[in-house]
Amino acid sequence: MASVELPxxxxxxxxxxxxxxxxxxxGDYSILAQMKKVMATLAWPREKTVxxxxxxxxxxxxxxxxxxxxxxxxxxxxAFATGIKSCRPDLHVFVITGDGDALSIGxxxxxxxxxxxxxxxxxxxxxxxxxxxxxxxxxxxxxxKITKSTPMGAIxxxxxxxxxxxxxxxxxxxxxxxxxxxxxxxTLKRAAEHPGVSFVEVYQNCNVFNDGAYKYATDKSVKSxxxxxxxxxxxxxxxxxxxxxxxxxxxxxxxxxxxxxxTEDDLLFHDELAPEPTLAYLLSxxxxxxxxxxxxxxxxxDAPRYDELLNEQVAQARAEKGEGxxxxxxxxxxxxTVT
Amino acid sequence: MSTEFESETDHSKAVLxxxxxxxxxxxxxxxxxxxxxxxxxxxxxxxxxxxATFPDFPAEIRAPRGTLAGxxxxxxxxxxxxxxxxxxxxDALIAMNPAALKTNIADLKSGGVLIANSDAFDKKSLxxxxxxxxxxxxxxxxxxxxxxxxxxxxxxRAVEGLDLSQxxxxxxxxxxxMGLAFWLYGRSLEPTRRFIDLKFxxxxxxxxxxxxxxxxxRNYGETTDAFVSSFSVDKAKLSPGTYxxxxxxQALAWxxxxxxxxxxxELFLGSYPITPASDILHELSRYKNFGVRTFQAEDExxxxxxxxxxxxxxxxxxxxxxxxxxxxxGEAMGLAVMLELPxxxxxxxxxxxxxxxxxxxxxxxxxxxxxxxxGECPMPVISARSPADCFEVAIEAWRVAARFMTPVMIxxxxxxxNGSEPWRIVNYKDLxxxxxxxxxxxxxxxxxxxYERDELLARPWAIPGxxxxxxxxxxxxxxxxxxxxxxxxxxxxxxTDTRAQKVANVAQxxxxxxxxxxxxxxxxxxxxxxxxxxxRTAVTRLQAEGHKxxxxxxxxxxPFPANLGExxxxxxxxxxxxxxxxxxxxxxxxxxLIETIGLNKVQGKPFQVAEIIDKAKTLLx
Numbered sequence: 001m002a003s004v005e006l007p008x009x010x011x012x013x014x015x016x017x018x019x020x021x022x023x024x025x026x027g028d029y030s031i032l033a034q035m036k037k038v039m040a041t042l043a044w045p046r047e048k049t050v051x052x053x054x055x056x057x058x059x060x061x062x063x064x065x066x067x068x069x070x071x072x073x074x075x076x077x078x079a080f081a082t083g084i085k086s087c088r089p090d091l092h093v094f095v096i097t098g099d100g101d102a103l104s105i106g107x108x109x110x111x112x113x114x115x116x117x118x119x120x121x122x123x124x125x126x127x128x129x130x131x132x133x134x135x136x137x138x139x140x141x142x143x144x145k146i147t148k149s150t151p152m153g154a155i156x157x158x159x160x161x162x163x164x165x166x167x168x169x170x171x172x173x174x175x176x177x178x179x180x181x182x183x184x185x186x187t188l189k190r191a192a193e194h195p196g197v198s199f200v201e202v203y204q205n206c207n208v209f210n211d212g213a214y215k216y217a218t219d220k221s222v223k224s225x226x227x228x229x230x231x232x233x234x235x236x237x238x239x240x241x242x243x244x245x246x247x248x249x250x251x252x253x254x255x256x257x258x259x260x261x262x263t264e265d266d267l268l269f270h271d272e273l274a275p276e277p278t279l280a281y282l283l284s285x286x287x288x289x290x291x292x293x294x295x296x297x298x299x300x301x302d303a304p305r306y307d308e309l310l311n312e313q314v315a316q317a318r319a320e321k322g323e324g325x326x327x328x329x330x331x332x333x334x335x336x337t338v339t
Numbered sequence: 340m341s342t343e344f345e346s347e348t349d350h351s352k353a354v355l356x357x358x359x360x361x362x363x364x365x366x367x368x369x370x371x372x373x374x375x376x377x378x379x380x381x382x383x384x385x386x387x388x389x390x391a392t393f394p395d396f397p398a399e400i401r402a403p404r405g406t407l408a409g410x411x412x413x414x415x416x417x418x419x420x421x422x423x424x425x426x427x428x429x430d431a432l433i434a435m436n437p438a439a440l441k442t443n444i445a446d447l448k449s450g451g452v453l454i455a456n457s458d459a460f461d462k463k464s465l466x467x468x469x470x471x472x473x474x475x476x477x478x479x480x481x482x483x484x485x486x487x488x489x490x491x492x493x494x495x496r497a498v499e500g501l502d503l504s505q506x507x508x509x510x511x512x513x514x515x516x517m518g519l520a521f522w523l524y525g526r527s528l529e530p531t532r533r534f535i536d537l538k539f540x541x542x543x544x545x546x547x548x549x550x551x552x553x554x555x556x557r558n559y560g561e562t563t564d565a566f567v568s569s570f571s572v573d574k575a576k577l578s579p580g581t582y583x584x585x586x587x588x589q590a591l592a593w594x595x596x597x598x599x600x601x602x603x604x605e606l607f608l609g610s611y612p613i614t615p616a617s618d619i620l621h622e623l624s625r626y627k628n629f630g631v632r633t634f635q636a637e638d639e640x641x642x643x644x645x646x647x648x649x650x651x652x653x654x655x656x657x658x659x660x661x662x663x664x665x666x667x668x669g670e671a672m673g674l675a676v677m678l679e680l681p682x683x684x685x686x687x688x689x690x691x692x693x694x695x696x697x698x699x700x701x702x703x704x705x706x707x708x709x710x711x712x713x714g715e716c717p718m719p720v721i722s723a724r725s726p727a728d729c730f731e732v733a734i735e736a737w738r739v740a741a742r743f744m745t746p747v748m749i750x751x752x753x754x755x756x757n758g759s760e761p762w763r764i765v766n767y768k769d770l771x772x773x774x775x776x777x778x779x780x781x782x783x784x785x786x787x788x789x790y791e792r793d794e795l796l797a798r799p800w801a802i803p804g805x806x807x808x809x810x811x812x813x814x815x816x817x818x819x820x821x822x823x824x825x826x827x828x829x830x831x832x833x834x835t836d837t838r839a840q841k842v843a844n845v846a847q848x849x850x851x852x853x854x855x856x857x858x859x860x861x862x863x864x865x866x867x868x869x870x871x872x873x874x875r876t877a878v879t880r881l882q883a884e885g886h887k888x889x890x891x892x893x894x895x896x897x898p899f900p901a902n903l904g905e906x907x908x909x910x911x912x913x914x915x916x917x918x919x920x921x922x923x924x925x926x927x928x929x930x931x932l933i934e935t936i937g938l939n940k941v942q943g944k945p946f947q948v949a950e951i952i953d954k955a956k957t958l959l960x
Contacts, residue, residue, distance in 0.1 A: 016811065018823065047806045052648070055814075062811050063824065068803040070651055071813025072644065073674050079609075079641035083648025083656070084803070086632055087607050091652065091803050109644075112637040310632055317627035324629030326597055330764045334530055335583045336385050338574070 011036035014046065016066045022057060027178035027204035031125060032064055034185040039067075042092075042192060049092045052081045054106060056098040056132045058125035058204075075106025078113035081120050085307045092192070095122040100130050103139040103159050114168040116306040117196045123188070124161060124201050129210035147209075162284035162298060165199045166277045172198035173280060173299040178205060179218050183229070183295060190297060196305050216288050217295075228292035230283065232300075235267035238292045246291070253286060272300045351561065353568040354525065359418030360572060361426030362520060364513075365443045366435030366456075368411040369401050371513030375433075376413025377759075378517055378534065382526045383417035384584045384761050387574030390417045391872065393425035393945065394757045398614070398697045405459075405467040410442045417524075419573035423725070423872030425758060427947050431523065433516050435459060435490070437468035444480075453483040454519065456512065458491035486565050490515050490556075497555035498548040507545065511552035518556020525571045528553055578763065585762040587726035587755035588615075591685065592622035594733025595657060596629050601734065602741055602773035604655035605630035609645035611638055611664060614697045615753040616687035619659045639667035643684065647671060650680040651812065653777065653802035655737060659685040662704045663694065666711065672746055673712045676838065678812045679790070679798050681740035681747075683733075684718075688752040690943050699943025700754035702868050703919035708748045709897060709926065715835045717842040719743070720897040722750035724871035727762035729755060732894070734770070739845055741775050744797040750896070752918075754869045754945050775800070780807025789822035795848075796841040798822075843898050852900035856882055856889030862958055863910035865935075867893040867923055870916050870946050877951035886959050896923070904931045912958050914938060916951050 014036040022028045039049070049067040053059035055074035062069030068091075072080045077095045085093045095113075102110045102124050113120065129147070130136040136149040140161065144153040165173050172194040176187040184202065191198035203214040216226040228238040228246070236246035237258070245267040247256045256262050271279060280299035287293060318324075364375045373394055384390045393414040402409025416426030431452040434440040436459040447453060460473050474480055475487055494515045498508045514531075521528055531553060539546035560566055585593075599606040610620040610633065624633045632654075636642035643658040650656035660668065665686045675682045688704045690696025708720055719739055723732040729751055740747040778799040781787055789810040790798050801808040810822060818825035819833055854863070856878065866874040871892050878890035891906060893899070907913055907927070915924045916938035924935045938954045940946065 016809075018811075045806065047804055047809055050652075050803050051811075063813070065811075066809055068809055069811035069813075070648070070678075071811065071815065072647075073670050073814060076640060076644040076671070079636065079644035080648035080651075082634065082636075082641075083607065083609060083645030083650075084652045085648075086634060086645070087605070087649045087654040088652040088803065108637055109641055112641070310634075314627045314630060314632060318630075321628040324596070324626055326593075326600060326629075326767045329593070329596075329626075329629075330583070330767075331581070333583065334381055334385055335581050335764065336387060337581045338387065338577045338579050 009040050009046065011040045014039045014066050016064055018063045020064050021060065023208050025207040026057070027127065027206070028058060028061070028125060030178045030181060031123070031184065031202055031204065032061065034181055034188055035065070037185050038188045038192060041189060044092050048090065049094070050084055051094045051096055052077045052084065053096040054101040056101045058096055058098040059101060061096040075101050075104070076109055077101070078106065078109040078120070078122070082113055082116070082118050082306070085118055085120055086310050089119070089307050089311055093120050095120055097122065097124050098131075099124065099126045099128060099138045099140045099161070103161060103164070111164070111168050114165055114170045114197050114199065117169075117171055117303050118306045119196055119308070121191050121194075121198045122200070123191070124199070125204040126161060126201050127204045127206035127210055128213050129206050131206045131209055135209035160284060161201045163281060166281045166284055166299060169277065169303075170199050170299065171196040171301050171303045172297070173284070174199070174297040175201045175203070175293075175295045177203040177214065177217055177227075177295060180295070187296065190300070194300060196303055217293060226288050226292050228294050230270045230294045230296040230298065232270055232272045232297070235264045235269050237264070237267065246286070253282060253291065255291065272297050274299075275301060352566070354571050355568050357570050357572055358420060359416065359422065360430045360524065360570060361414060361416045361428070362431045362433070362524070363412055363414040363429045363443060363446070364433045364516060364520070365410055365412040365439035366513070367404050367439070368397055368399065368409050369404075370411065370435050371510070372411045372413050372435070375513045375517045375520070376415050378531045379520055379526070380415045380417075380759055381584050382521065382530050383415065383524070383572075384582065385530055386526065388417035388419065388572055389422045389575035389577060390415060390584065390760060391422050391425040392416070392759045393754065396698050405436055405438050405464045407438050407442055407468060410439045412439070412443060417572055419575050421575065421577070423875045424945070424948060427949060431520070433520060435512065435516065437464045437470055437474070440474065441468045441470065447483060449482050451483055452486070452523070453480060454486045454488055454516075456490040456516075457487035458489045488519065488559065493555060493559060494552050497551045501544055501548050503544065503548055508548065511548045514549045514552035515556040518553040518558075519560045522557045522560030523566070523569050525569055528557060577761065580763040582761040582763055584759050585727050585730070586618070586757055586759045587723065587729045587751055588618035588687070588757070589622055590727050590762060591723070591729035591733050591749070591751060592619050594730035595623070595683070595737070596626060596631060597730070597767070597770065598734045598737035598773060599630070599655045600767070601770055602655060602737065602775050604775065605632065606657065607646060607649035607654040608633045608657045608659065609636050609642040609649070610634070610659045611636050611642045613661045613664045615689055615756045616659045616661045616664075616685065618756065619685065619687070639664040640671060643668040643671040646682055647675050647678070647680060650675070650682050651678070651803070653800070656681070657683045657685065659687070661687050661689050662691050662707065665704065665707060669712045672718065673714060673716050674814045675746040676712070676716050676718060677814050677817070679744045681737075681744055681800070683736055683740055683747055683749060685749045685751065687756045688750060690941065696943045698753065700752045700869065700945060701918050701941055701943065702752055702870070703922065703941065704750070705896060705919065705922040706925070708750065715839065717839050717897065718746050718748050719842055719845050719895070720748045720750060721895050722868045722893070723755055724868065724892055724894070726755050726758050726760045730762065734773075738773050739848065741773055742797060742848065743795060743841055743845060744800060745841065750868060752869050777802050777805065778808060779805065788820050790817050791820055792837070795844045796837055845895070846898040846901045849895050849900060851902045852891055852893070852906055854889050854891045854906060857887065858889070858906070859909040860887035860889050861910070861960055862886070862888045862912045862914060862955060863907065864888065864890045864951065864955065865893065865907070865913055865915045865923070865927070866890070867896060867917070870918065873946040873948050873951055874916055876948045877955065880948070880952060881955055886955075888955060888959070896926070899930065907931055907933055912936060914955060914958060916946055916954070918945070
């Protein structure tokens, strides 16, 4: 049998004819570029892919992809995406969102789409600021953050997106960084291929309103001490000379130096497949500057998917009761005839 | 199953033939009054009467027993003629306790039958209801035919030996009351026995107890000397056909499923539970084998947003709610207007504002659904006039939504949703199909234009998965034709005008407004929604008295039928009865610059025919 070859698509084929209108230097450009690159490797027909977004700078994303797309309303993208995926399991559906969109106005929908494990790919651009509305603090802004709406400093305790997702039993949870382009592309690809909800937090620089928020994680001179690239089955090692690691002390992680009697075997080994989310949660809690912040896949497990279950129920009902017959339904139960 | 049977009442007592009767059961919420009323309704319908019902219950699931706040009632009107309302004053009132008596007695007509569960009139219950003396024992009820029936005691005795707790035994009282009411109106017990078998299949002891209580009630009526006669109501002369009893919510759900089939679509419902709309969600959730997908969302906003997603993906999409939920859906409705996607939004109205009167009816969301969105955001609005009419309204709404690529608002209300009436069963093959086409990739090499319009200004419905039609939709203003984002001022004006004209074009397909009665006259009663029945009955009676009165009932509130202005101007006066403070009046005055007279009421209850007649008479020469 002759195989039918899909046309080979290049990243450029995924760009729409619309001008990209993010600020020059915005981290969003990098995420867009990596997404197009990943799309070209996935061999999905373009017409089978839908990008759904809410409101915010990140949410202009669907306009720039030559796929199907919907720029919806603030915070609600997960709900639109749930409707699409529930009706059309054949489509690959992405949710593009920001820290304000997903965690503030959309916090409720985020929580529910994750716990339902709808087979969607959620990419959260986290710049820890409101960009589109010009510089107010966001749910991930740090305590004390001075912005236009917090001239004396933010007094809201910031939210931890990874911890939140894991708390909602997310089946795939990962983090990457806009400028670590290879890591970002690999992470997005794994997320796209995950059956079930995937959640990727991308540290993204807003060079206008919050420039350098992630300098500790991107600056070449310090980043290897401040981030730790986690891999399944490998020990948690970091540092420019790969001489530091994370060890568990009871329930607490601690930074240790290798050598001086401590070997790799003493370190915490990453297990993204752990059925219990305990380890993933512990990793999500490691924050700069006390710890190096993990990037990579924290959790990747299998669980029933809402959209599949819904469609299975429809199929099961049809198998058990037969395709619905309206005339039969109308005449069911008590009826009477007038002549 | 089609059911034909004879009344089982043996006629050892006199039977008085009557044309119609209105019966109300009332008791504590939890006493099973809704069940009793529903059974009497179904049995009367099966006996060939025309029926109309009015369930009336408190918002509290279980208010403290015996209190005025906890009284639940169910009124059924059955007749040998066509009827349009659940009845005015009550011919027979069955009161299960003093609180029920106190809150309902005012509606019982003078000389009417009053059956009271005398066992429940103890000192404590009387005090709870605020009675100083037992009304069954003083003269206050002298103008009624009072029957004191020790229902609690007789029910307990009827179920003796079945090993039930006293509480379980007492819960059978409603079946005793039903049995008595069934005897009084010559009803068969058989349909209710079948209902018991089905409902309590897994609880044979309870089934047997209810069966016994039902029979005991009937036998009591037959044997006691208290009742000297029973009543009979002939079959109504309804148009030939096969009928079933339907509530508005059920009729709406079935109409929606039918519309889906007629358009070869599968149905997606995104909904969040809210009284009195929840039964549509419950009903649709049962029919997955019809390709119905229901999604109980985390909130009202997610409910409509999921439906818009479903619409974008090519399904027949729907969201159902009531006024407070509709308020939350406003922003998403605006998006649906901008995306120009077909979507049905059902508002089963209840008393407002805010949480208002959740279980009581009102028609006060008209201006909300007309204008309750930001920007210039027109949406077609259709309203049902009776429970069975919800079926057709659902189909017509989807026909318009799909043809015009627009969200459409369907208005029902608590009274229509829970009330019931006979529905003449339609044959599916007799219904007009709803053709829907989705575009394929252009073959002429030209780019796909997502906002190119046809003669009625509808845009194409291109669905994901189709090669060559990749396009992006969103809430930002669209450039005409391409659908790309546009901030061009002239384009915004043009698109605003276009969206408005598109909704106005709906008038080209909905047909002309009809008038019941002469095309000109002294008074036109103009109504919409639930008051249809009361208005129609009132106008018919006024016409019979020789008054030059006609009735026009609106199905579409936006746009109005093309000939409406002309009709309004042919009458000297226009009376608009509404269960709000004058919302349709405001729209009519605004659009047609004519005087209207409102009859307005917000008491959580439908209009009585007499209220409309009285008002009309003040306007007639």
